[in-house]
Amino acid sequence: MSLKKTVACLKRHKNFILTTHTNPEGDAIGSELALERLLRSMGKRVTVVNPGPIPEEYLFLPGIGSVKVMGAFNASKVPCDCFVTVDCSDLFRCGSVAALHSKAQTVVNI
16 A cells, blocks of 8 residues: 555544554654654544563653554454554564454555
């Protein structure tokens, strides 16, 4: 998907699920948090869900408390128009969170 189409998609949709790959490093987590902040500033509803807990060395990041762990909450109740992966070359690298992509009208991989 081109940058122009991605921006249009982010503007068009209202409910987002953001995720990244299993065992994320700081760049993946930082990307999730930055995109979450941007989307919320646009009035969007955003849920950040990761396949596992955040590594301890990244718990200092601003906004880290908003990240949910798959299996630790009821994901079936989370609305999702657009499923966004960051720093993830393949949907299957998202682990158990990948199952949520079927709820979305659009899937974006950044």
